[in-house]
Every structure is written in C-alpha cells, then in structure tokens.
Amino acid sequence: MNAVTLSGRELAADIRTGAAARAAELAAAGRPPRLAAVTATDDEASAWYVRSLGSSAAKAGIGYDVYDLGPAATAEDIEATLARLSGDPAVHGIIVQSPLPGGMRLAGLAAAIDPAKDVDGTNPVSLGRLMTGLPAFAPATAAAVISLLDRYRIAIEGRRAVVVGRSAVVGKPVAHLLLDRDATVSICHSRTRDLAAVTAQADILVAAAGHARLIGTGHVARGATVIDVGTNATSDGGMVGDVDPEVAEIAGALSPVPGGVGPVTTALLLRQVTEAAAGAA
C-alpha cells in the first residue's frame, strides 16, 4: 500500500460547510434553497441514495422534496413533473434519479428540466453548453473528480488523462472537464482493444466503467493517479469500485470506494443547489 489515499471526506465536509453558509444567507434573504428529486423506481440502492441525499440536504439547511412517481410512471408523467418543478419559483434544483422505467433515456427526459435548475447537468443543453465553454452546471460526479484532483494538488495541465467509460453522466463530461483543464484526454470503453496498454499511458486514470475491479495492477503505470468513480453493489450488500485495491501498490495516489468521489459528488450537488438559488435571485 504505497499510494496516497485520495479521501473525499474532508473535501466534502468543507464543500458542505460552504454550501450550508450560503444556504443560511439565502434563507435570511427570504430565498431558502430547495432541491427536488424525482424518482420512478423501486430500486433499493436508488431509494437509499435519495434518503441519504435528503439527510445531507437537511444538515446543510437546504429544503428537499422527493417526487416518487413509482416504477409504473410513463415518460409523460416524469416530463410533466419536471416541467412543473421547472416552473415553480420555490424550487431551485431538480434531479432525476436513475434507474428509470425500461426504455426511457435520462437525457431525453432531462430536457424538461430548466437548465438554470439542472444542478446535476443531465439536460443535454447543460452538456452542450459545458462543451462550448458557456456557463452550465456540470454533472456533479464529473465535477467531483476534478475537485478531488485539485484538493490534492495533482496537476492536470499537459498530463495524459485516460477515462474508462463513456456515459453521458460521467465519462463524457469528465473527459470534457479534463480537456478544459488542458489535459491530453483519451476515452476508453468496452470496445477498446488492449485496454491495459492505453490505461498504462495515463498520468491520471479515471475509472468510470461501472465494472467491479475492472482496473488491476496491470492497467496502471507506476506512480499514476487513479480516480475510482465506480460504485458496484456486491452480493453481501457492500460496494466496490472499478479499481482493484491492489492498485494501491502501483499507483502514486488512489481514491477509495467508498469515501472518495462519492461524498464529494453529494456535497457538490448541494453547492450547485445554492448556486442555482443565488443565480435565480
């Protein structure tokens, strides 16, 4: 175990403290920030997350409402709810929870979220604005990767960054954020040939494939920084990342799962709610 552990807990606590201070200011100004979470699933991990987010929001003084439409919800139900919340001046941030009922695309539904309230950057407009350098909320998970690198003063500019995974909620936006910070960025995925040969070129490796322990010691250059975005459920109710813990013997720095990107993501989401509330003032 040589790698520096890139814990996200202290960073997350600092971000939450800042968000709570901002929320108190906004509340004092008669504008208490409020987050709405829309769900349409019976998934237990999702339900756990939605409750956990509510607890974090309450601690930060951010109002929080869950709109549980159930797994039988239609796309029209969800879009109507998002449109209504977008038009509600008391709501400043809106998220749609995954998974969605079969066949629905998050990006398609999220187009119904007012971009000014799209605090998790799921509306395609937010992603397009981010990619073209216009102001927009970044997906909180992608932003958390950058925050964690910055917290530990890991240089990004000019470095080779490799992102494993190409989802619209993590892989693509984190690739963009790294590019925006002047990294040379490569994106790998399930169809990449000789994944280890590509990932071994990374100064900064971001694992966001959603496959437990996909990244092993053979995938990592000695001294590289490895950020593990994976949150894969285990059969015993636990959670493991996309990176084998043995990578710590090779890497220079490694973010743990749990306790790495996850808490920072939640904290940034809350901060973005306060920013949305302030921006709408």
Next chain:
Amino acid sequence: MNAVTLSGRELAADIRTGAAARAAELAAAGRPPRLAAVTATDDEASAWYVRSLGSSAAKAGIGYDVYDLGPAATAEDIEATLARLSGDPAVHGIIVQSPLPGGMRLAGLAAAIDPAKDVDGTNPVSLGRLMTGLPAFAPATAAAVISLLDRYRIAIEGRRAVVVGRSAVVGKPVAHLLLDRDATVSICHSRTRDLAAVTAQADILVAAAGHARLIGTGHVARGATVIDVGTNATSDGGMVGDVDPEVAEIAGALSPVPGGVGPVTTALLLRQVTEAAAGAA
C-alpha cells in the same frame, strides 16, 4: 507517394445528387428547401465560402439567402436575425458564418437557432443532444470526416483514433462521432506534451488544429489513415492543410487539401438542409 488519396470529390458529388433529388421531391410537394446564411464580417475567405455555398445550393435546387449584417453588427442584431429566421416557416436551415465580430462566441449566438434548423450543429443544444445519443444535426465538417472514412471502408470500431484540435465545431464533435462508432479516442491540442508520441499511436489521425503543416512524417505511424481538416490560407492566396504532403510517404491513406473533407462538408450541409425541410414537413 504511397498513401491512398482519400478524395472527397466523388463522395461529395454523390451526396449532392441525393440532396438534389430530395430537394426536387420536396419542391414538388410544395416545400422547396431553403438555407439562410448569416454573416457579420468583411473577411474575404468567408465571403468566398458564402458565395461558393450559394452556387452549390443553387445546383442542388436549394433556395439560399445571405443575411449580411456587416462587421459592425451587434450580438443582439445577429440573435434577432437568427430568431426571426428560426420562426420563418419558409426557411429550413440556418448557418452563422465565422469569423464573428470581436468577442462574440459562435456557440452563444447559435443558441438562437431553432435546433430543428441547426443544419451545421452549432447550437450547444445540438452538440449536447449528439453527445447523449439524441437526434441532432452534427457539425457538417465533423460528419464529413466520418463519411470520408466510410466511403473508403476504413474501419473505425476498436481502432485508436487521435484528434488534434479541440474546437466546438470540429475537434470535439468529431471525437464524439468517432467514440460513437466505437473507436478509442484521444484528443490533443496546443498544450499536449510530445504531440508526435500521441499522434504516432493513431490508426486514424484527424488533424483539425488550424495550423499549416503541423503534422509531419514524424507524427504518423506507418500505414495510418490521416484525415486533414485544416484549411489554412497561404500568402499567395492558396490553401494548405494541417498535414505536410510528405506524410503521404508514411501514411496508408491521406485526405488531400483541397479536395478532401471540404467538398464533403458542403455536400453534407446541403443534405442536412433537405433533411431539415423533410423533418419539418
């Protein structure tokens, strides 16, 4: 000169023929397709392109109007024109020509183009939709790169593709389109260290940096496919690409400048106007 020349002229002619047939059908159905080009510059190269596009549109039976607002135009002038054209049912495609008056951002202005008429994919909404797998018009230059690869049956899936340049109109969207076709994609730029080491790993190298002859023989692996997107003006009124012609001695295939990506881009733009006209029917 060993490399196969990836000429775009025949491909462009085929695309134009298809677009002309479609335009004739639409006209017969009382819906003649029409393209509007908005310019706000005295730049000669831009004026040449606008005239050339008009000539191509006329040959394809596509109506064409230029709205020349002049270099003194304000952002409000341009946005108002784009909004008016977006609301005009006789107009099916709208493009904004670069360069723009100092300080204006194309993506910011292009947000005023109805995405259904955004035939060159410059509205950030189009880019965001493209990135999230929703229907959208791709920037014509980026789409032309893929079309040229397909025309010459160059496999993309599983290959390592390297894009040099990260603009919102070429580099980023072409990276996305290659990723969507299952390439492993790397994006390089002016801050990339040891550019040649990265580009030499490419099976498919796309040069879109806008620097004359940036890519030399030392940047290219033997047998690689090289697509030159550069259109750099020379002092004698000519045009050179981003790739040194000597690369033909190393590469397996090379697109020429002029006569490669350029004519395909124009042809695809016209095709996208007919698609917009058909879609709006």
